[in-house]
Amino acid sequence: MPAPFDKVAIIGLGLIGSSIARATREAMPGLQLSGFDAEDGIRDRARGLQLVDQLPDDAAEAVDNADLVILCVPVGAMGAAAAAIAPSLKPAAIITDVGSSKASVAETLRQALPGATIIPGHPIAGTENSGPEAGFATLFKGRWSILTPAADAPMHAIEKLTAFWSALGAKVECMDPRQHDLTLAVTSHLPHLIAYTIVGTARELENVTEGEVIKYSAGGFRDFTRIAASNPTMWRDIFLSNKEAVLDVLDRFRGDLAGLEQAIRDDDGATLHDWFSRTRAIRRAIIDQGQDVAAADFGRASSPAQPKG
Amino acid sequence: MPAPFDKVAIIGLGLIGSSIARATREAMPGLQLSGFDAEDGIRDRARGLQLVDQLPDDAAEAVDNADLVILCVPVGAMGAAAAAIAPSLKPAAIITDVGSSKASVAETLRQALPGATIIPGHPIAGTENSGPEAGFATLFKGRWSILTPAADAPMHAIEKLTAFWSALGAKVECMDPRQHDLTLAVTSHLPHLIAYTIVGTARELENVTEGEVIKYSAGGFRDFTRIAASNPTMWRDIFLSNKEAVLDVLDRFRGDLAGLEQAIRDDDGATLHDWFSRTRAIRRAIIDQGQDVAAADFGRASSPAQPKG
Numbered sequence: 001m002p003a004p005f006d007k008v009a010i011i012g013l014g015l016i017g018s019s020i021a022r023a024t025r026e027a028m029p030g031l032q033l034s035g036f037d038a039e040d041g042i043r044d045r046a047r048g049l050q051l052v053d054q055l056p057d058d059a060a061e062a063v064d065n066a067d068l069v070i071l072c073v074p075v076g077a078m079g080a081a082a083a084a085i086a087p088s089l090k091p092a093a094i095i096t097d098v099g100s101s102k103a104s105v106a107e108t109l110r111q112a113l114p115g116a117t118i119i120p121g122h123p124i125a126g127t128e129n130s131g132p133e134a135g136f137a138t139l140f141k142g143r144w145s146i147l148t149p150a151a152d153a154p155m156h157a158i159e160k161l162t163a164f165w166s167a168l169g170a171k172v173e174c175m176d177p178r179q180h181d182l183t184l185a186v187t188s189h190l191p192h193l194i195a196y197t198i199v200g201t202a203r204e205l206e207n208v209t210e211g212e213v214i215k216y217s218a219g220g221f222r223d224f225t226r227i228a229a230s231n232p233t234m235w236r237d238i239f240l241s242n243k244e245a246v247l248d249v250l251d252r253f254r255g256d257l258a259g260l261e262q263a264i265r266d267d268d269g270a271t272l273h274d275w276f277s278r279t280r281a282i283r284r285a286i287i288d289q290g291q292d293v294a295a296a297d298f299g300r301a302s303s304p305a306q307p308k309g
Numbered sequence: 310m311p312a313p314f315d316k317v318a319i320i321g322l323g324l325i326g327s328s329i330a331r332a333t334r335e336a337m338p339g340l341q342l343s344g345f346d347a348e349d350g351i352r353d354r355a356r357g358l359q360l361v362d363q364l365p366d367d368a369a370e371a372v373d374n375a376d377l378v379i380l381c382v383p384v385g386a387m388g389a390a391a392a393a394i395a396p397s398l399k400p401a402a403i404i405t406d407v408g409s410s411k412a413s414v415a416e417t418l419r420q421a422l423p424g425a426t427i428i429p430g431h432p433i434a435g436t437e438n439s440g441p442e443a444g445f446a447t448l449f450k451g452r453w454s455i456l457t458p459a460a461d462a463p464m465h466a467i468e469k470l471t472a473f474w475s476a477l478g479a480k481v482e483c484m485d486p487r488q489h490d491l492t493l494a495v496t497s498h499l500p501h502l503i504a505y506t507i508v509g510t511a512r513e514l515e516n517v518t519e520g521e522v523i524k525y526s527a528g529g530f531r532d533f534t535r536i537a538a539s540n541p542t543m544w545r546d547i548f549l550s551n552k553e554a555v556l557d558v559l560d561r562f563r564g565d566l567a568g569l570e571q572a573i574r575d576d577d578g579a580t581l582h583d584w585f586s587r588t589r590a591i592r593r594a595i596i597d598q599g600q601d602v603a604a605a606d607f608g609r610a611s612s613p614a615q616p617k618g
Contacts, residue, residue: 124527126606128592143527179521187511189528196585205561207491208492212488214600216455218433218453220500222600223536227532228589229589232582235585236578240576240578247573256506256510256513264549269385269545272548276505279537286531291526292527297535
């Protein structure tokens with residue numbers, strides 16, 4: 001299949017942007033790739049890694065003649081990034097992004113780029129690491145990439161962007177932006193907020209030292225620390241831009257937590273056992289659908305594959 | 310080094326008991342191993358796996374002439390397990406356990422086995438899988454195993470048990486039982502309670518389908534589902550037996566969560582960024598001390614090692 005675009009510009013060269021660059025190079029070697037990052041240091045590191053063909057010091061120059069522009073910056077920086085590229089955008093260019101909240105980003109891009117063809121997007125993939133060195137070409141393989149086009153978005157633009165993500169190995173799905181924001185509030189934003197909270201809570205306990213927390217972290221805590229090591233700027237922006245949905249699911253979580261707390265207080269073992277039994281089914285479904293590995297403890301130890309039981 | 314015991318009896322042959330059996334076989338092949346499980350089906354499966362030398366249908370028979378008895382049953386079953394072995398315990402036998410709460414288990418064992426040499430213990434190791442098939446010999450390698458002996462416990466018993474765990478690859482530390490219970494409430498019990506809660510919350514949302522939760526779980530949620538796939542009986546018992554410490558740290562967690570929630574409501578990005586930045590240091594310390602792997606995303610994807618940045 002020929003590449004759906006002749007030239008792609010990637011604005012923001014962190015974990016996601018640099019992974020898109022690497023994956024594009026592998027999947028569509030003939031395609032022309034340009035890039036930009038607002039940080040001088042990141043541009044220098046990206047040049048050292050030879051991530052793209054052109055890496056000018058100016059965002060407008062990077063998007064010159066590009067058919068697809070992918071904004072890979074924290075959602076709070078989308079407006080500024082869009083404004084910076086506006087002067088030299090090709091009229092037929094498609095603009096997309098990879099931000100983790102979609103309704104507010106769509107509105108920001110519409111305002112900054114009136115008349116442009118904007119198809120907001122969000123690949124559900126990442127790791128706890130940041131920066132151009134952290135990216136890798138297989139990041140999107142088998143993962144979902146969500147597009148949230150407006151009702152009047154041109155079908156050919158959606159099709160070309162779908163072909164692009166498919167070429168990187170992703171599975172593409174179109175979704176209403178508000179549904180995206182609510183779903184991701186549950187599957188991503190609330191888990192991150194809770195992980196950040198508990199790791200902070202553990203740091204500040206006066207009766208348990210930080211040394212003890214670190215030593216005995218293998219009991220479950222270390223999984224939370226991985227999530228809580230994610231990029232602080234990116235996550236600050238996500239919580240502020242998807243505020244309504246995050247507060248909504250947080251409210252439900254708090255209610256459920258209060259219910260389990262009461263069961264502990266009341267020595268109500270039946271309620272606890274019942275709740276703890278139901279959550280196993282979700283894990284099995286995630287593994288069956290290829291969205292996680294079945295290896296025990298994520299395969300950290302040299303352990304056997306998960307038994308059937 | 311000669312094995313510190315001639316005969317070891319393992320009561321309870323799930324993930325931990327079967328891992329101890331496998332690790333003991335590898336590290337101390339001359340040692341005589343017996344085992345028992347209260348469930349007929351587990352005894353049959355353990356016999357099929359040839360986990361131990363003797364596997365009678367009676368707990369008292371299994372501990373006959375054993376120098377060390379390790380109780381590997383859920384903490385709520387410790388009293389019954391101790392009562393079942395009491396009639397045939399050798400007077401010089403050392404009794405230990407692997408339960409995740411220590412003050413209440415110590416009291417239970419003292420009452421069930423008056424006059425016996427009891428050194429309560431807790432290896433900080435495990436996976437989300439259960440049953441005799443899930444165990445593996447390297448589970449304890451490089452992990453901490455905590456002993457919580459009473460002030461009047463005989464030193465030679467502590468030394469022999471320390472030698473046993475060291476032979477399995479664990480690092481041993483003695484600790485006050487109440488300090489253990491508070492520390493584990495933070496590093497293990499609260500993380501499990503929260504993971505169980507959020508996975509349940511996600512199941513019951515009316516505006517997001519279970520299918521959507523599963524499809525888009527790669528955003529962070531799937532890590533919680535792994536923890537929430539742990540043994541429900543074991544965890545019910547832990548929360549009920551370490552109630553006071555769990556409720557104490559839960560209270561602090563709830564306070565911290567309310568603080569971050571308020572920051573989101575107030576668009577207070579500085580507070581969020583500050584909190585999210587501090588939690589990264591803990592992750593680095595856990596990796597530096599060998600209590601987790603540095604591979605991005607736990608090495609799930611074929612990603613590079615963590616960069617220095």
